[in-house]
Amino acid sequence: MTLPAVLGIDIGTSSVKALLIDAEARVVGVGRGAYPTAQPAPGLSEQDPEDWKSAAIVAVRAALAGAEARVEAISFSGHMSAPVLLGEDGAALAACHTIADQRSVGEIALIDAALTADIAARTGNFPAAHLTLPKLLWWKRHHPEIFARTRFVLMPKDYLRLWMTGDIAADPTDSGNSMLFDASRRDWAEDLAKRAGIGAARLPRLREPGEIAGALLPGPAEALGLAAGLPVVTGAADMAAMLLGSGVDLAGDVAVTIGTSANVIAGLSRVEPSLIGAMNVEPGLAPHELYAIGSHFGGGGALGWLAGLLSGAERPDPAVLAPVSLTAEGIALGSEGLIFLPYLSGGGSPSFDPAARGAFLGLAMKHGSAHMLRAIVEGVTCDLGASLDLFAGLAPRRRILFSGGGSRIAFWPQLLADMSGLPVVNASASDASALGAALIAGVGIGWFGDSFSAARALVAPKGPAFEPRPTEATAELRRRFERAKIARRPDLLAGQPFTSA
Incomplete structure (x- = not known):
């Protein structure tokens, strides 16, 4: 007997992960497809957007092969600050420079002081090479012929969704790293784009993460092994999807994730001046939801x-x-x-x-x-x-939700509790971004009571807390x-x- 399921597709930094879940958020199928990242010189990191499609086909077919499931919707998460320059024909004009690419460091100095101050005040972020605006200025300065042909700028998950549906759009959670997104209005800051020399016309329309963006086209459906016409939900940046898939409640939790780097994440009620320059501020899944990320490169x-x-x-x-x-x-x-x-x-x-x-x-x-x-x-x-001290100074926090490879070291959660003074709970999801993408697909078609909060509650960690000592x-x-x-x-x-x- 086949059961209804939703499909989450996560475009990671080295592979595409596909995850099928049922209406109780139980995983019923998993697949993965790898792709290369080129590093043609020190500090350079780039990917071919076409590789994401090939890897998605491998991942989705692998997930379907191991499951007796009837897919009812699809959604996405994807790595951030990796702009895809889109031509008039909808094809990528060049390689995608990933968040790790540092070639745009020189462009930061070209952003004048007044514009830098306005960007910081309205987005919560200072210009930095790992964010999107300096990358776009690099293309404009070093390859003006490619930049001139750029019709829209998309993020990786948006490019994959374009292939599947023909829909050209972005979402707020991926747009926060552009430095051209007004966090308080949850919309593009078109005046900042104009002043930066990017042009507001290159900024695609915005859809909310849980909004249905279109129907799965016949060609991609056949390649993926899915039925044409399936609803395709907009999706979110990998960090926002990860928070959902981990069960993090931004109203009171702090998320600590140990990967290659270590991230400390907590919700905000507004853009906090004290965090500008110390952390990156990002829009969350829900309207008026903001969070800040403290990125510690030594994790x-x-x-x-x-x-x-x-x-x-x-x-x-x-x-x-x-x-x-x-x-x-x-x-x-x-x-x-x-x-x-x-x-x-x-x-x-x-x-x-x-x-x-x-x-x-x-x-x-x-x-x-x-x-x-x-x-x-x-x-x-x-x-x-x-970073934990900065968050504690803004608002009381209930607990730390601990995830990533570090949580597998048995004594680390207790040490974190003792050092922070907060209870620590280990997250239960191993592929939290892909799980978050699947939950977004479910919310988009009315599962989980149309509520991100209800979806989050289904995957919230149930394990015991490590109490601080x-x-x-x-x-x-x-x-x-x-x-x-x-x-x-x-x-x-x-x-x-x-x-x-």
């Missing part, structure tokens, strides 16, 4: 570095750290004097510092790989404290970390003594 990537060091593999299996983490769990708080500064890829929120560098401080003969792992976890947690030792660890942070800038260390105690 799980430091654990990946350690796994590579221990295994000798270029792309190590994270499982290599499992026995090391078991030993690290038995080491006392403070790693027996070892401190780690998690700035292997520079410093992130709240005081971005690309020149920052990582370090182990206080190394002694007694320290082994387990001490290093423990120190990495403690260092990342201390670094997250800066703050002690003088946790406070001292934080103080030691703050003193040690001077070592993140080797160029400023001359004449500065360091003591680990």
Whole structure:
């Protein structure tokens, strides 16, 4: 017997994931299709938008093959700040520069001070190379012939939806990173686009994430193995979809996600001046919903570095750290004097510092790989404290919802609770962005009571909370970390003594 299901398609940074869920938000089918990211030179990162289509076909067919399901709607999530330049014929004019691409750093200085101030006040974000506007200015400056032919600018999930439906549109959650979106009005800031030299005409119409954008066309339907005419729901940016799929309640929760980087996310009632420059502000799924992201570049990537060091593999299996983490769990708080500064890829929120560098401080003969792992976890947690403190100063928070690879290290949730003073609950979804996309599809066709809140409640984590146990030792660890942070800038260390105690 086939059961009704909805399909979520997530365009990630390295693969497309397809997820089928039933009306109780239970996963009934999963598929994945990989695609390459080209890195033609240091600091460059780009993808071919056509690869997303091929990978989506592989992923959707794999999900359908393992499920007895009747798909009733489709929706999307996709990686952010990755503009696709669309020509008049609806085809991509060039490669997509991803959020990790840094070639537009030089364009930031071309945005005048008055425009920068207005962008910050209305969007909550200062110009930065990982956001969309500098990328568009790079195309205009370096390839004016391509920019002149650009009819619309879309994000990855919008490009995939265009292929499936013919609909050219964006949504608020993906548009927040453009720096051309007025967060208070939940609409394009056309005057900012004009002043920046982008032109408001290149900004596509906006649809809400749960709005039906069109019907699945026959050609894509055949390629995907689906029925033509299925309702296709607009979808959202991967971060907004992830928050939904993780069950995060932005009214009171803080989300901490440990991936290659570490993110700290909480809801806002308005654009907060104190967060401008320290975090990125984004529109949420629901009208008038805002959240801020503190991006800490030293997250799980430091654990990946350690796994590579221990295994000798270029792309190590994270499982290599499992026995090391078991030993690290038995080491006392403070790693027996070892401190780690998690700035292997520079410093992130709240005081971005690309020149920052990582370090182990206080190394002694007694320290082994387990001490290093423990120190990495403690260092990342201390670094997250800066963003957690900013959120705590704005409004009381109920709990931390912990997800990502870091949540698989057994002692990390308790450490996070002790350092933050908040209860910590592990998220239950492993593919939260794809699950969020599927939930959006359900909301779009009237499932879950037409409510994102009801959909979120279905997937909210039910596990026990790690209650905080703050002690003088946790406070001292934080103080030691703050003193040690001077070592993140080797160029400023001359004449500065360091003591680990």
